[in-house]
Amino acid sequence: MMGCFAYWHVSRKRLQAFENPKNEDVKISRISKKRISFFIIILGIITVLMFIAFLLLTRQQKSLNRPSYTYPGSHDLSINIDGAVRNYRIHIPATYDHEKPLPLIIVLHWFGGNPRIMEAATGFSLKADKENFIVVYPEGNLPDYSWNAGFCCGQALQNNVNDVEFIRRLVEKTMEDLKIDPKRIYVVGVSNGGMMAHRLGAELSDIFAAIAVVSGSIGKDPDGHLIIPAPSGPVSVIIIHGEQDQLVPYYGGGRFREIFASISECVSFWVKANNCSSNPQVETSSDGNVVKNVYSGGVEGTEVVLYTIIDGDHSWSFRGISTTDTVWEFFKNHPKP
Incomplete structure (x- = not known):
């Protein structure tokens, strides 16, 4: 049921x-x-x-x-230029992130100097960490650590080394490996390095937005003509020179076989090249030791600035002015348009 x-x-x-x-x-x-x-x-x-x-x-x-050196800090590297190994040192700031393009400054040492000494003497790496830019310290030609500025100096001149091509290729490689702002590439040099900076400004104006020359000059041939060509484009220039310089005389000439243009002639060359005003604005420090002449109104906003250090000799450092700070401020305010 x-x-x-x-x-x-x-x-x-x-x-x-x-x-x-x-x-x-x-x-x-x-x-x-x-x-x-x-x-x-x-x-x-x-x-x-x-x-x-x-x-x-x-x-x-x-x-x-990425190459291993693309991380913050200072790194010693080399590059092959037409079969020749050239050395350099690079400093990357701690804030570098591989995304934001940064300014690049090429820093050229004096005859007999080297990248490490130049880094320590100028303090540009410390400045780079504060201001966020990349620094490259190329090494001159061995054995005397010289640059071929076209009329000076040492083995580089004797062997007719193409230092212009070295710097061009070095900039190109750095731009391949790192994030560089192409409108903010600069070169500064002291003494023989300053002479080289003059030459680079004239021959590589397509690369450099501005150059800085400290205790350096443009050479002259036996007929008294400047040995560098007129630049193909505008480039801003800052010159810092001691009036008491006996090695690269402020008023031209020279103690050795090189013939240096006077600093006034160097300034005139760049004022004409950039079509700046020939009437400078003049400023003098309170103690009268630092005299600043500003030639403005150049093509694409270029300027030529001369700092004359009255008691200054052949040096990077002078009384009454921070060369590193002054050069960086000038570079910072003079990018390519």
Whole structure:
């Protein structure tokens, strides 16, 4: 009897289900929708995770492809220039992130100097950390650490080394490896390095926005003509020179076989090249030791600035002025347009 009742109960439910098929369809539909929604959510999460993983892998790959020296600090490196190995030192500020383009300053040492000494003497690496720019200290030609400025000095001149090409290639390599602002590339040099800076400004005005020359001059040939060509484009110039300089005389000439143009002639060369005003604005320090002449109004906003240090001799450092700070402020205010 109980078995018959159970059979009747189950059969009744089946009959009800058969008689009301829509109820089952609704339940199945609801379950299907829930499952589809669940799968869509899971699929979305998986897609997001895969995208994040792709970005991380891409960034990691870029990091692996970067040269090891592209991280903050000072690094000693070399580059092959037409079969010759040339050395240099580079300093990258702690704030460098491989994304934001930074200014680049090439710093040229004096005859007999070297990159490490120049880094210590100028303090440009410390300045770079504060102001966020990259510094490269190229090494002159061995064994005397000289630069071929076209008329001076040492082995570089005797062997007719193409230091212009060295600096050009060095800038190009640095731009390949690091994020450099092409409108803010500069060169500064002292003594023989300053002479080289004059030459680079004249021959590589397509690269350099501005140059700085400290205790350096332009050479003259036996007929009294300046040995560097007129630049193909405008380039701002700052010159800092001691009036008591006996090695590279402020008023020209020379104690050795080199013939130096006077600092006034150097200034006139750049004023004419940039079409600046020939009437400078003159400022003198309170003690009279530092005289600043500003020749403004040049092509594309270029300027030529001369700092005469009355008691200054042949040096990088002078009383009453910070050479490094002065040069950086000038560079900072004179990018290419």
